[in-house]
Amino acid sequence: MSQRSETTALGLTFKNPVIVASCDIARDPACFEAFAASGVGGIITKSVTDAPELQESSIARFHIADMSQRPVQGAFPNSYYFFSRGGSMMSMDALAAEAPELLAIGRRYGTVVIGSISASHPDHWVSYAKQMEALGFAALELNFGNPHGEAAKGKLGYLIGQSPDLCRQIAQAVVQAVKIPVIVKLTPQVSDLTALALALQEVGVRAVTVMHRFQGLMIDPETDSPILGGCAAIGGPWMKPISLANVSKIYQKTQLTILGGNGADTARDVYDFLLSGAHLVEICSTMMLRGPAYARQLVQELEELLEQKGKDVASVVGRTAESMVSYKNLGALPRRHSQLDGAVCTGCKEKTCLQSCYFGGLRLENGQVVQDTDHCSGCGLCVHSCPHGAVKMVMGGTKHEND
Numbered sequence: 001m002s003q004r005s006e007t008t009a010l011g012l013t014f015k016n017p018v019i020v021a022s023c024d025i026a027r028d029p030a031c032f033e034a035f036a037a038s039g040v041g042g043i044i045t046k047s048v049t050d051a052p053e054l055q056e057s058s059i060a061r062f063h064i065a066d067m068s069q070r071p072v073q074g075a076f077p078n079s080y081y082f083f084s085r086g087g088s089m090m091s092m093d094a095l096a097a098e099a100p101e102l103l104a105i106g107r108r109y110g111t112v113v114i115g116s117i118s119a120s121h122p123d124h125w126v127s128y129a130k131q132m133e134a135l136g137f138a139a140l141e142l143n144f145g146n147p148h149g150e151a152a153k154g155k156l157g158y159l160i161g162q163s164p165d166l167c168r169q170i171a172q173a174v175v176q177a178v179k180i181p182v183i184v185k186l187t188p189q190v191s192d193l194t195a196l197a198l199a200l201q202e203v204g205v206r207a208v209t210v211m212h213r214f215q216g217l218m219i220d221p222e223t224d225s226p227i228l229g230g231c232a233a234i235g236g237p238w239m240k241p242i243s244l245a246n247v248s249k250i251y252q253k254t255q256l257t258i259l260g261g262n263g264a265d266t267a268r269d270v271y272d273f274l275l276s277g278a279h280l281v282e283i284c285s286t287m288m289l290r291g292p293a294y295a296r297q298l299v300q301e302l303e304e305l306l307e308q309k310g311k312d313v314a315s316v317v318g319r320t321a322e323s324m325v326s327y328k329n330l331g332a333l334p335r336r337h338s339q340l341d342g343a344v345c346t347g348c349k350e351k352t353c354l355q356s357c358y359f360g361g362l363r364l365e366n367g368q369v370v371q372d373t374d375h376c377s378g379c380g381l382c383v384h385s386c387p388h389g390a391v392k393m394v395m396g397g398t399k400h401e402n403d
């Protein structure tokens with residue numbers, strides 16, 4: 001079954017590129033086993049921290065809203081906001097006590113088990129990494145992206161991720177201390193993620209996770225008060241295009257193995273992350289909300305999609321990233337202009353196509369919308385604003401190409 005989905009990364013073999021991202025699923029062995037049994041390629045354990053403030057699970061808070069910001073009740077929509085304030089990380093002692101069981105489950109189901117660290121004291125990164133290697137974790141993920149960084153007394157999460165020097169220092173110390181692969185999970189809350197990835201590559205890091213979540217603010221429309229009390233981590237399937245852009249840039253500029261994530265919800269999303277340059281794809285929100293049965297379905301759907309496309313994972317990785325036209329080369333995009341189909345145009349009263357035509361490619365003549373190719377920029381907005389499907393884009397030059 002898993003022939004096309006099977007893949008290798010970081011010297012490890014994965015049944016498929018679907019990885020359960022570090023989150024609360026991997027705190028409890030029974031839940032961990034249910035996800036391992038679903039057939040995912042790997043699971044990253046809940047981050048271990050030395051910050052007591054973030055080990056306090058009674059302060060963890062979640063809020064799920066639909067795209068109109070109404071709280072979700074029951075069926076989860078295709079897109080949603082997953083808003084959360086953390087507080088459920090594990091201590092190293094708690095993980096060490098559970099690790100033998102988690103790793104045995106991983107071996108039983110052929111699931112690669114990766115450890116995650118989110119320390120606030122510089123010395124603990126190395127000591128936890130060595131302990132996790134000795135326990136038998138296949139690889140380590142350094143969480144330089146936790147959006148709740150300010151909760152700890154020392155520097156933690158994205159506050160580390162925002163300091164290139166600190167990132168390099170900690171990552172290099174860990175890379176030199178262990179033999180297992182080290183992955184750095186990046187925060188998107190920086191001005192240049194690619195520069196950071198390049199700096200990490202220079203100090204021997206082999207892989208990056210692109211990317212952790214942003215901090216956001218949601219406001220209760222009834223009370224005007226901050227939901228969950230203040231800023232919290234925000235994500236959901238709507239994040240995918242932003243994550244894909246970052247994955248593709250890092251794929252184009254580095255030789256790093258990329259674990260894509262933040263916004264993958266379906267098998268097609270996983271495929272899109274692969275196309276943009278990810279070798280493995282981490283998923284958290286949809287796993288937490290839809291459960292292990294959905295994880296099983298997603299893994300099967302990915303295999304079916306690869307079958308349908310006649311591809312395996314290795315042949316998909318980076319395909320779209322390799323054919324992207326850069327901003328510097330925008331002029332290389334093919335010329336096109338709008339074409340109005342008079343037989344389909346109803347001559348409607350609203351004339352929304354005119355309302356959104358900013359270049360004059362469509363104009364009013366004797367009460368009718370007519371096409372003016374000389375003034376069409378080829379932007380394509382009219383295709384979206386005509387409710388009757390009367391406008392399409394066709395290849396060919398316009399006067400604008402000489403502007």
Ligand SMILES: Cc1cc2nc3c(=O)[nH]c(=O)nc-3n(C[C@H](O)[C@H](O)[C@H](O)COP(=O)(O)O)c2cc1C
Pocket residue numbers: 021022023024046047082084086089116143185211212213235236237239261262263264282283284285286
């Ligand atoms: C409730 C919750 C807990 C999380 N805990 C951790 C964690 O302990 N360590 C970590 O690196 N990321 C953690 N994350 C972030 C996820 O691993 C993942 O990077 C993020 O949710 C984006 O992926 P998604 O769009 O699939 O949810 C957590 C996310 C959520 C929603």
